[in-house]
Amino acid sequence: MKGIEIRNLSKSYGEVVALKDINLKFGGDKIYGLLGRNGAGKTTLLNIISNRLFPDSGEVLVDGETAIENDSAQRKIYMMGESNFYPEGMTIRQAFRWSQRFYPSFDRNLALSLVEKFSLGLDKKMKSLSTGYNSIFKAIVALATKVPYTLLDEPVLGLDANHRDLLYKSLLESYQEHPRTIVISTHLIDEVANIIEDIVIIDQGEILRNQSSEEMLKQGYTVYGTAAAIDNYIADKEVIGFDNLGGLKTAYILGEVDNIIPPELEVTKLNLQKLFVVLTNRRALK
Amino acid sequence: MLLLHFTDDRPIFIQVAEQIENGILADAFPEGSQVPSTTEISVQYKINPATVLKGMNLLVDSDILFKKRGVGMFVSSGARSKIRKKRKGQFYDNYIIPAVSEAKKLGLPLEEILSLIERGFDK
Numbered sequence: 001m002k003g004i005e006i007r008n009l010s011k012s013y014g015e016v017v018a019l020k021d022i023n024l025k026f027g028g029d030k031i032y033g034l035l036g037r038n039g040a041g042k043t044t045l046l047n048i049i050s051n052r053l054f055p056d057s058g059e060v061l062v063d064g065e066t067a068i069e070n071d072s073a074q075r076k077i078y079m080m081g082e083s084n085f086y087p088e089g090m091t092i093r094q095a096f097r098w099s100q101r102f103y104p105s106f107d108r109n110l111a112l113s114l115v116e117k118f119s120l121g122l123d124k125k126m127k128s129l130s131t132g133y134n135s136i137f138k139a140i141v142a143l144a145t146k147v148p149y150t151l152l153d154e155p156v157l158g159l160d161a162n163h164r165d166l167l168y169k170s171l172l173e174s175y176q177e178h179p180r181t182i183v184i185s186t187h188l189i190d191e192v193a194n195i196i197e198d199i200v201i202i203d204q205g206e207i208l209r210n211q212s213s214e215e216m217l218k219q220g221y222t223v224y225g226t227a228a229a230i231d232n233y234i235a236d237k238e239v240i241g242f243d244n245l246g247g248l249k250t251a252y253i254l255g256e257v258d259n260i261i262p263p264e265l266e267v268t269k270l271n272l273q274k275l276f277v278v279l280t281n282r283r284a285l286k
Numbered sequence: 287m288l289l290l291h292f293t294d295d296r297p298i299f300i301q302v303a304e305q306i307e308n309g310i311l312a313d314a315f316p317e318g319s320q321v322p323s324t325t326e327i328s329v330q331y332k333i334n335p336a337t338v339l340k341g342m343n344l345l346v347d348s349d350i351l352f353k354k355r356g357v358g359m360f361v362s363s364g365a366r367s368k369i370r371k372k373r374k375g376q377f378y379d380n381y382i383i384p385a386v387s388e389a390k391k392l393g394l395p396l397e398e399i400l401s402l403i404e405r406g407f408d409k
Contacts, residue, residue: 031334168332176325176335194298194333214297214337263387269296 001064003027004049004149009058011044018044020205027181033196034185037280041205042185046151050079079151080142084134088127092120092137103145111144114170118163131158139167143174150182168195189273203280217270220254225265233265241278252278298333302341307350307369310361317361321351
């Protein structure tokens, strides 16, 4: 069974439940977006998959074998997390050599070309890296290891707009040269909306959505117009949220667009970020 | 390279197809020439390659592009007239209906719209 399979996974920190009986699969050489609000459980989930944290119950399988305390499974996974595990005094060059030893698939040429693209010095030491360059370094190693499962937890933390752009492009380029499963956990949803193929929304430790981005956005639509016209139109519709601006209203609706849209209303597709905000807010209100 | 412009209102794969069509109409991609690869478009515009491919396959299905195995995608002969014919069919829905609805909002009478269209043509 190829892929990362998560079965009935639960984890609590004292009284706080971080993950509640999660079932999930990552695989098929796809790029996934793991989306969730702060504290939703994204990092906990990724940390368990990459064996940095033990679950209370449940299991994680990598290509059919357990990921927990299992080196051969962990060699197929690279997790780019918040912390930089390389010693402070180590240079970028040395860190690459070290990564190469742990991950035989490490592509030194790719790493060097990315170092040049991002103007990162090879002789820089870990401790001298700014927040942005620390992220860049970690992302370069993550892409260059070319393992079957790459987990990126907030990969663009501290990066300026140019570097974020360059990172997304480098990721897509490397992915197409060497297709593999990549999971991107981020709160910058708009930026990754077109990059990800499948979406997992995690909320309060539970999986709220798990489907392709296209399917998800097809589930509904947005209508905009005067409040009176909108109220009239939505009477028999399933509305998941509103925005009001004076006498104008935007309604987010689940279901297929019907053919009889009044001409005074404007219809557009759902936007992933908006849908995410509406879905997670709605739950918080319940 | 052609400047593609993506908006938020319609599925991206449909926009990929339309933008390539625009390039063909503008003769940026003449008939018989190769269009940018899935990878190029994907990287340049930060779009998942599966989405780009889906858009390109729409054009392959309607004989606007054809695949040369191991080489890439090319513009079919007759592609321009095919796109023109299709777009003419959509002209009423895509341009006239919204223009008339805006005109009604503004209280513009028919004669005035007609004279505006004439002015546009004379420009």
